[in-house]
Amino acid sequence: MKSKKIGGELAFAGSLLILGLVVLYDTSKMLVPPGSGTVGPQVFPYLVSGFVIFISIALFIQIFRGNLGVPEGTEFGEVVEKTDFKSLAMVAGSMLTYPLLIERAGFIIATSVVFFGVAYAYGAKNLLKNLLISIIFSFIVYFSFSKGLNVSLPAGILGVFE
Amino acid sequence: MSSFNALLEGFASALTLNNLLFGLIGTILGTLVGVLPGIGPALAIALLLPITYSVSPASALIMFAAIYYGAMYGGSTTSILLNTPGESGSVITALEGHQMAKRGRAGSALATAAIGSFIAGTIATAILAFTAPSLAEWAFKVTAADFFALMLIAFTTVGTLLGNSMLRGMASLGVGLVIGLVGSDLQSGAVRLTFGNLHAIDGIETVTVIVSLFALGEALYIAGRAKATGWSIIPMKGKAIMTRQDFKRSWRPWLRGTVIGFPLGVVPAGGSEVPTFLSYAAEKSLSKNKDEFGKGAIEGVAGPEAANNANAAGALVPLLALGLPTSATAAVILVALQTYNIQPGPMLFSTNPEIVWTLIASLFIGNTLLLALNLPLVRVWAKLLNIPRPYLFSGITAFALMGAYVVNNAIFDLWIALGVGVIGFTFRRFGVPITPLIIGVILGPMAELQMRRALQISGGEFSALYATSMSKILYVILFVVIIGPLVWNFKKKLDIKK
Numbered sequence: 001m002k003s004k005k006i007g008g009e010l011a012f013a014g015s016l017l018i019l020g021l022v023v024l025y026d027t028s029k030m031l032v033p034p035g036s037g038t039v040g041p042q043v044f045p046y047l048v049s050g051f052v053i054f055i056s057i058a059l060f061i062q063i064f065r066g067n068l069g070v071p072e073g074t075e076f077g078e079v080v081e082k083t084d085f086k087s088l089a090m091v092a093g094s095m096l097t098y099p100l101l102i103e104r105a106g107f108i109i110a111t112s113v114v115f116f117g118v119a120y121a122y123g124a125k126n127l128l129k130n131l132l133i134s135i136i137f138s139f140i141v142y143f144s145f146s147k148g149l150n151v152s153l154p155a156g157i158l159g160v161f162e
Numbered sequence: 163m164s165s166f167n168a169l170l171e172g173f174a175s176a177l178t179l180n181n182l183l184f185g186l187i188g189t190i191l192g193t194l195v196g197v198l199p200g201i202g203p204a205l206a207i208a209l210l211l212p213i214t215y216s217v218s219p220a221s222a223l224i225m226f227a228a229i230y231y232g233a234m235y236g237g238s239t240t241s242i243l244l245n246t247p248g249e250s251g252s253v254i255t256a257l258e259g260h261q262m263a264k265r266g267r268a269g270s271a272l273a274t275a276a277i278g279s280f281i282a283g284t285i286a287t288a289i290l291a292f293t294a295p296s297l298a299e300w301a302f303k304v305t306a307a308d309f310f311a312l313m314l315i316a317f318t319t320v321g322t323l324l325g326n327s328m329l330r331g332m333a334s335l336g337v338g339l340v341i342g343l344v345g346s347d348l349q350s351g352a353v354r355l356t357f358g359n360l361h362a363i364d365g366i367e368t369v370t371v372i373v374s375l376f377a378l379g380e381a382l383y384i385a386g387r388a389k390a391t392g393w394s395i396i397p398m399k400g401k402a403i404m405t406r407q408d409f410k411r412s413w414r415p416w417l418r419g420t421v422i423g424f425p426l427g428v429v430p431a432g433g434s435e436v437p438t439f440l441s442y443a444a445e446k447s448l449s450k451n452k453d454e455f456g457k458g459a460i461e462g463v464a465g466p467e468a469a470n471n472a473n474a475a476g477a478l479v480p481l482l483a484l485g486l487p488t489s490a491t492a493a494v495i496l497v498a499l500q501t502y503n504i505q506p507g508p509m510l511f512s513t514n515p516e517i518v519w520t521l522i523a524s525l526f527i528g529n530t531l532l533l534a535l536n537l538p539l540v541r542v543w544a545k546l547l548n549i550p551r552p553y554l555f556s557g558i559t560a561f562a563l564m565g566a567y568v569v570n571n572a573i574f575d576l577w578i579a580l581g582v583g584v585i586g587f588t589f590r591r592f593g594v595p596i597t598p599l600i601i602g603v604i605l606g607p608m609a610e611l612q613m614r615r616a617l618q619i620s621g622g623e624f625s626a627l628y629a630t631s632m633s634k635i636l637y638v639i640l641f642v643v644i645i646g647p648l649v650w651n652f653k654k655k656l657d658i659k660k
Contacts, residue, residue: 069593088386122552
């Protein structure tokens, strides 16, 4: 149990280390335009990468000394030890459909899909009710923003009805 | 008295019927979104930004000021009527406020919070109006090296004061600095961290980062890591009014809260946690009714709520005069002003004085509208807490994605938003605070600019960074800020061993 906990922490510190190394690599390969002055575009990124790498190493040391992070509390009930991967995947999956649908299918459909998916993952059992609320919500938001506030939102395949 | 005249002109341009209408809408929307559980002021403002895109700058400013105060007030309503076990900003108000609500005194708690916020906000905005211009004038003498030192202090205080672990705060800051690097360098045109992506050359939108870090990260985190235990809403009985006794016990805490909150907003102290906590501690030690604390003492709501609002106005001083955001909320305001092509900083007061004064006048108006609107409508706000959790999160997610998309109407921004959402989840999971990342994204490029300016003047000589007496003083402060907590912790450990 304990070693598993450290595994996640180590992965976190590791990703931070990789991030620092990526910045370091990118900066060293950077094409510096001529006439960039005495202090070019590379100085600050080098400092940032050094900082990130330093912090990640310090984090590794802290983790090995048993000093682990305290997961954030929420306003929504108890924080649990084990991640509920099923709900997490459902929410993440719903979010993923949005960039795929927004311009192809339009704002109303994309929003209905993400709204329905997230509500379902969060335990909205009545599918018909959920579907209706999703569609009504999307319509209201679409029309109040695009017509009322002139914020341009893609109409998509429903554009023919306008 | 030129400030005073300028302020009157600000009122003149803000006080049209049209603008008041926008102010009214802003107040309602700000409170509405702020009341929703899980949405703090910073996220509320970020989510509502698209609404202000299409209106004229003056109307947008007044609407925005109203959203700002509305969101803060909405947040305190939530913490009084709902038990909030986690969220740090509202913890202090919840301590006594929720106890009062349980004893059927929700009305008094909400009233003292609203009136206290109004008084503190008004006093603090008045101080802001008279201190910010002189600070801006003084800031003309501040060199690039001094600015760089000032930003290092802001980085450090925000990184160390928030969350449980200084190291994790710094990790958050580091990720923010990296995100801030992405795109073409403004001075040389060199392209950084874009990996050949053409969209990335313009950099990553700060609004996208803020919205997805808070909203998408939270939606993922709650889905994956929190078990629904439901929440207990205290039904709102009676009206939000205070008795004479309540007033007698509240007015001193209001004023003390203002005095504590404002200066801690001006210096980079990392947001409202420190001042609200200090105000609570002060009220507890000064109160004649000490035994009531923990069971619903009105002083414990009045003081911290006033401190919170005064703090928010105080944060506008460095923001407007120096262009330096010191909290997540101030960072969002900076981004909002930039979308109206307003760049806060010393230049602003001389180049666009009318905009500054319209904004300050708008803050007064927004604050007043809020008081007039909120006390009668408090039962309506309380009803919002009954929105079922699934639909609440669906709505937040949908608005966040929309907010990320409409900045540029670009799908690229949505992919970034999802990536940042994952970062938000990871940070919550490993106890890494979020605000330092936002400060890093915004202040990182500014710090680089100042550093390069200072070094350009000196011809690359690094000693130029600490050549002025002001920068020397700032580095001493920086040293104390870093070493202080370490020494303090070490001493605590020694004491425990003894």
